[in-house]
Amino acid sequence: MTTTTAPLQLLRGALAGRPALPPLTPAAYARAHATYEAHSDQRALLAGWLDEVLTARLVGPGPRTVLSVGPGDGSVDAPLARSLARHGGPLTWVAAEPDAVVGDRCRARLAEAVGPGGSAVLHTGPFGTVGRTVGADPVDVVLAVHSLYYVPDLHEAVADAAARLAPGGAVVVLLAPLEELCQLTEAVASASHRWWSGDLPAALGAAGLRGTTARLAGRLDVTPCTDPTSATGREVLDFLVGADCTALHDDARRALLDALAAISTEHDGRRTVPHPVDAVVATRA
Secondary structure, three states: OOOOHHHHHHHHHHHOOOOOOOOOOHHHHHHHHHHHHHOEOHHHHHHHHHHHHHHHHOOOOOOEEEEEEOOOOOOOHHHHHHHHHOOOOOEEEEEEOOOHHHHHHHHHHHHHHHOOOOEEEEEOOOHHHOHHHHOOOOEEEEEEEOOHHHOOOHHHHHHHHHHOEEEEEEEEEEEOOOOOHHHHHHHHOHHHOOOOHHHHHHHHHHOOEEEEEEEEEEEEEOHHHHOOOOHHHHHHHHHHHOOOHHHOOHHHHHHHHHHHHHOOEEEOOEEEEEEEEEEEEEEEO
């Protein structure tokens, strides 16, 4: 693994004593997210993994229910639901999404994906309050794709997920490890992400769950980040750290780009960095 200790130290030094960067507005977050995903191959990797894992778990003629934590606009969930709807009985997909605007888009996508025999349900609010919409009905899968960074208490969220599982059910989580790229995120805007995949095992164990983990080794194209005039580069940096990087002082921006360069490799004129995610399937121990 490439070591980035010196560049990280310089970055932290350049940021020391300066105010935290302003958070992204919902609209800016959505734009930056779309740009970031377009520059990474991770989305395709996790979509393929999810399709394989959930299809294997949810085969059979009976009704099936998935509860998705923070699915955003449904760009991951809807294709997955469409695939699963072809492999078994009626499919109910519950989306717990705090943002009402993207939640409505997610529900519309899911309603089309699950087909006439299925059901798409939106809970507009955090995961911890989903019972207000769906009661205590058990589910076959609780799915959290890059969403547990933002829950206030990871142990509580995992315990809530475990308590909702039907017999034989699973909690399926995709969460980034605090390595290389995410070390830059934590250095620049530590408040933007509360938890990483290394925090999961303790939370799973406390909830009576046992997880198996697969590392999906994606890569992120950071080529445009070095161009100060590139709107694309700014959005990639914004989403990378989870904050508005236009507020970075020049020396801190240089330190961030130096740290990014230290973990990058070049091929065919493009610079990419490791963009892994840990994919976890947890069942009752």
